[in-house]
Each structure stands twice: as structure tokens, then as C-alpha cells.
Amino acid sequence: MYAVIKTGGKQYRVAPGEKIKVEQIAADVGQEIVIDQVLAVSDGSAIKVGTPLVSGATVTATVLSHGKHDKVRIFKMRRRKHYQKRQGHRQQFTELQIGAIAG
Template sequence: MYAVIKTGGKQYRVAAGEKIKVEQIAADVGQEIVIDQVLAVGNGAELKVGTPLVSGATVKATVVAHGKHDKVRIFKLRRRKHYAKSQGHRQQFTELQIVAVAA
């Protein structure tokens, strides 16, 4: 059984036993969270799509770790205009272990 969930403005296809990295969630490491924004639930060839959410469907996950992605370097340059700007960014994430998908 799998589900399509929405968290942090993005959509993820998840199944029990998988690990995913999502936008940072305010939860402690080891804490179990319940994601109730489930857009679709599938089991084999059967697919149940919500409008926009599937009523009663939840995904249970455990917080494994918090961290930061690799640095993204931003460099802007205007030729012959004496303009050069350098920036960097590291996006924070939360790693989740999917425990169960309940339809």
C-alpha cells in the first residue's frame, strides 16, 4: 500500500518502511507524527484519489534526524558594470521513516 502526501508545499509518494527527506518539521528526533494531508491512496491496481484530500486516510511516520542539504552557491555577475554578488544557501530538512499507511 502506498500514499501520496503533501507536506512543506511538496508532494511525496510514500510506502511503509521508506525513508524520505521533507521540509523541516518542528518535532523531536524519535517522535511519531501523523500526516493527514493524503492526496491519494493506492493498493496494487486500485487507486483512491481525494478531492482534494482522501477522508480518513493518514500516514504515520517517525522522525529519524534533522539536517541541512548541500550548499547551493548563487553567483550573479554583470559584465563591465563592476557588479558581482555571491550568496549561498543550505536548506534544512527532516528525515522521516514511514511506519504505516492507513486508508
């Protein structure tokens, strides 16, 4: 069984027991959250695809941790113009343990 969910502007294919890292969610560590933006659900033989969401389908997940991804280094340069710019970015994430898929 698996589902395709949408969170943080991205889509993820999840199955029960998986761990995924998504854009940061405002929830405490250990809290159970319910994701109701489910785009598709499969029970092994049949697939339900929503238009755009599957009505009544939910995915429950437990928040394991919060953190930051590795630093992405941005370097901009214009040759012969004496222009250089250095910048860095670390995106924050929330790690989820997928529980039950209902739908």
C-alpha cells in the first residue's frame, strides 16, 4: 500500500513505516500529524487518483526530528568586471515516520 501526498509544495510517494524529510512543519517532536492532501492511494491492486485530491483519504505521520540540510553554496561572478558574490543557504526540514494510510 502506498500514497502520493503533497506537502511544502512538493509531492512524495509514501508507504507505511517509511521515513521522509519534508519542508519544515510547525509541530513538536513526537506529535502525530494528519496529512489530508492525498493525490493518489493504492492498496496493491487498485489505484484511486484524485481530481486533484482523493476525498476522505488521510495519511498519519509522527514527527521524529527537525533539522537543517547541508549547506548549498551559491557563487556568482562576472568575468573581467570585478564582481563576485558568495552566498549560502541551509533549508530546514522535518523528518516524518509514516504511519497508517486511510482512504
